[in-house]
Amino acid sequence: MTKKLNSIWRDNGRVWCAVSLCVMAADAWAHAPLLDCYVEADQIKCEAGFSDGTGAEGKKIMVLDAANKLLLQGVLDKSGSFLFKAPSGEYRVIFEGGEGHSVTMYSAQIS
Amino acid sequence: MVVVSLHIMAVPALAHFQMLYVEESALERGASVPMGLVFTHPFAGGPTMAMGQPRAFRVISQRGDAAQPVTSDLKQYLQPIQWQGVGNQAAAYQAVIPREVMRSLGDYVFLLEPEPYLEKEEDKYIQQFTKLIMNVGGVPGNWSELQGMPAEIQPLNKPYANWVGGVFRGVVLSEGKPVPFAEIEIEYVNHAPDLTGKAFATKANVTAPHPAYGNMSIRADAQGVFAIGLPRAGWWGVCALHVGPVKQHLNKPLSQDAVLWIQAKDMK
Known part of the structure; x- marks a missing residue:
């Protein structure tokens, strides 16, 4: 027994x-990464976060042109934001959420 | 006997709900958002009551769990309108919340403190502290945070993310303390609101099989917690009655109620 x-x-x-x-x-x-970018004054403001509410501070964000050339990269600030001057021509923004998760936003979607 | 039964049938119509209405509470991206503020009986689509100038109207937004909440006063966006309900027209408000206020990812907790309304038939005032919670982009924030209202419902589920057939839970609070066995009313917004036309659709979506179904009355448990099912897509209002601490206004009885709005979507 x-x-x-x-x-x-x-x-x-x-x-x-x-x-x-x-x-x-x-x-x-x-823990899905989320990203949105919009025009703020004469810059582009990108905001990133995660679907579970975790902050994105210190995570990597990159801006690439249509030919896949890395134009700039940086890290998200305390509020999960990243500001940059819009490059001329088409570009895309990639937020590296970690663990193979990334999310992309194209310049055509940014206004 | 006939008089008695008519009286019983009229009772469900006496459930008042302060609406803070938007078409869509879960936005993919920030946008300017038209909103309707209507004091009515949403299951029947009326009668609609005249609103006074709101005492407070604001939004507290937060992107992420650890972020600092940001408060924006919204009174400047209020515009008086006449709302056409089913059977009558009454003074209401509309507001277009600008994209600058709704642009960031995160939760947006809208709070409305209306002017007390004199219910002449009962010779008492009603004041419904109303909460509507929206989200932009799927990043959660302060949807479940207490906002310090004297009468408040704290959601335990996101009010902007509910499947039809799901369960919604919340806590009824008076000055931040749970109200055991709080008296709660639930109504489905049964006449589609049209913000452009400033009117409810005359046609009802569903028919109540019995007066107890139009305005459903339940009680919270001993901890002030309630749970409701969401059997149909659309907007559901929850109102906890008589929970606020102030019981008198202009020498008449006052009921300070707490209202929360919940949106449900079909799983398809």
């Missing part, structure tokens, strides 16, 4: 392990 109970507990242990792995994976998915 005791042996049987132990085996149930071991089974339960395995189940719990699977559940907690599942929760961690869900967590990673819930």
